[in-house]
Amino acid sequence: MSDKTDIGLLxxxxxxxxxxxxxxEPIPSEDLAKILFSAxxxxxxxxxxxxxxxxxxxxxxxxxxKSVLGESFRAGWAAKKTADGYSGGTGADADSPKSRMARTMxxxxxxxxQTPVVxxxxxxxxxxxxxxxxxxxxxxxxxxxxxxxxxxxGVLTGWHGPVETELRELLQIPDEYLIGATIPLGIPxxxxxxxxxxxxxxxxxxxxxxxxxxxxQDPEGTRFTSAGPPPAH
Amino acid sequence: MSDKTDIGLLxxxxxxxxxxxxxxEPIPSEDLAKILFSAxxxxxxxxxxxxxxxxxxxxxxxxxxKSVLGESFRAGWAAKKTADGYSGGTGADADSPKSRMARTMxxxxxxxxQTPVVxxxxxxxxxxxxxxxxxxxxxxxxxxxxxxxxxxxGVLTGWHGPVETELRELLQIPDEYLIGATIPLGIPxxxxxxxxxxxxxxxxxxxxxxxxxxxxQDPEGTRFTSAGPPPAH
Numbered sequence: 001m002s003d004k005t006d007i008g009l010l011x012x013x014x015x016x017x018x019x020x021x022x023x024x025e026p027i028p029s030e031d032l033a034k035i036l037f038s039a040x041x042x043x044x045x046x047x048x049x050x051x052x053x054x055x056x057x058x059x060x061x062x063x064x065x066k067s068v069l070g071e072s073f074r075a076g077w078a079a080k081k082t083a084d085g086y087s088g089g090t091g092a093d094a095d096s097p098k099s100r101m102a103r104t105m106x107x108x109x110x111x112x113x114q115t116p117v118v119x120x121x122x123x124x125x126x127x128x129x130x131x132x133x134x135x136x137x138x139x140x141x142x143x144x145x146x147x148x149x150x151x152x153x154g155v156l157t158g159w160h161g162p163v164e165t166e167l168r169e170l171l172q173i174p175d176e177y178l179i180g181a182t183i184p185l186g187i188p189x190x191x192x193x194x195x196x197x198x199x200x201x202x203x204x205x206x207x208x209x210x211x212x213x214x215x216x217q218d219p220e221g222t223r224f225t226s227a228g229p230p231p232a233h
Numbered sequence: 234m235s236d237k238t239d240i241g242l243l244x245x246x247x248x249x250x251x252x253x254x255x256x257x258e259p260i261p262s263e264d265l266a267k268i269l270f271s272a273x274x275x276x277x278x279x280x281x282x283x284x285x286x287x288x289x290x291x292x293x294x295x296x297x298x299k300s301v302l303g304e305s306f307r308a309g310w311a312a313k314k315t316a317d318g319y320s321g322g323t324g325a326d327a328d329s330p331k332s333r334m335a336r337t338m339x340x341x342x343x344x345x346x347q348t349p350v351v352x353x354x355x356x357x358x359x360x361x362x363x364x365x366x367x368x369x370x371x372x373x374x375x376x377x378x379x380x381x382x383x384x385x386x387g388v389l390t391g392w393h394g395p396v397e398t399e400l401r402e403l404l405q406i407p408d409e410y411l412i413g414a415t416i417p418l419g420i421p422x423x424x425x426x427x428x429x430x431x432x433x434x435x436x437x438x439x440x441x442x443x444x445x446x447x448x449x450q451d452p453e454g455t456r457f458t459s460a461g462p463p464p465a466h
């Protein structure tokens with residue numbers, strides 16, 4: 001799949017979707033190296049490069065870790081499905097976006113163990129503030145963007161949370177590293193394409209909180225989502 | 234400066250440097266809108282889009298906020314310069330990378346108030362874990378990458394920390410939002426170009442913590458930095 005796409009930077013930023021369905025094909029090592037190279041080009045606090053990326057493929061500890069994660073992802077989705085009311089409202093209509101999302105999520109968690117590569121993005125930062133994330137999530141985003149450039153896709157998740165203790169023991173992750181994200185990766189079954197968000201003028205203020213600038217306009221033809229915060233917020 | 238570069242996605246990821254010296258020129262609103270559009274294409278937890286971007290330009294509250302931030306950045310750099318021993322060792326040699334970095338930092342903080350645009354990246358997440366950052370730092374990275382595509386540059390910083398209370402009052406930032414980053418933006422005085430990191434085989438493990446895979450190789454010709462963790466870590 002190497003370098004098969006020659007996508008521009010701005011287009012890549014606008015069209016990197018969360019990908020949760022993967023073909024049953026491995027990611028060649030040379031592509032995985034490129035993806036991680038891109039990830040590690042991201043900034044970290046004082047360029048300490050306090051990030052570490054642990055890839056889980058087919059070795060015995062990796063298979064065991066994927067299994068532990070799979071259980072957690074299935075439990076996480078089951079709880080979220082109920083909490084967020086995926087079966088109610090338009091969820092009763094099998095063709096609604098909500099129903100399609102629910103089916104994708106179910107397939108994603110049911111097949112978690114078959115995910116070609118799972119990356120655990122870890123970081124040695126212990127300020128105990130949101131700033132800890134500043135040394136790992138930019139790299140996670142680079143990783144997803146690079147995957148997209150090379151014909152792959154993935155999604156940033158946090159469902160390692162409930163099984164973190166077990167994972168740490170299994171994979172010998174030292175105490176001083178936080179697990180920032182679990183990122184499954186593979187060749188997409190579906191397609192990348194324009195992501196949908198709320199209109200820009202609901203997300204951008206100028207000069208003072210709540211002051212929406214005239215210039216905060218999406219490019220012509222942008223399609224929006226109704227997900228996210230209410231307009232009045 | 235709009236769309237003047239047509240850089241590829243992978244190249245963009247590998248060459249987006251922290252930019253701290255800016256020409257004394259504004260960023261046209263249409264470019265700022267494009268940069269923020271790219272930022273908001275990043276993922277957030279459950280696509281809640283819990284991020285908000287507050288731009289500081291030339292309005293009275295923005296100027297006041299830049300001034301508060303400038304003081305904090307100067308104090309932050311003064312403390313860091315001492316703590317990290319910028320004057321010692323190779324810092325005595327005016328041509329050393331350390332001395333050049335120190336001069337750039339000094340110029341950056343001394344001229345902070347003249348920064349064309351300062352973006353405060355805020356997020357409404359209160360899990361109290363590193364995962365809060367997962368809904369804002371991917372967007373910060375998209376913002377920096379988009380700026381680079383359009384001929385601008387910036388840097389992700391956390392020196393709003395010591396003056397956060399004052400800033401919140403001045404800009405009326407609600408309690409439920411965290412300030413994740415302060416990102417100055419402008420037209421670079423210098424150039425973007427390949428970023429330097431530790432070798433990939435110090436940052437990537439496969440299957441188990443500490444197991445370096447053979448495939449974790451940087452592209453040929455990659456230049457490294459000696460900053461960051463010692464090789465043995």
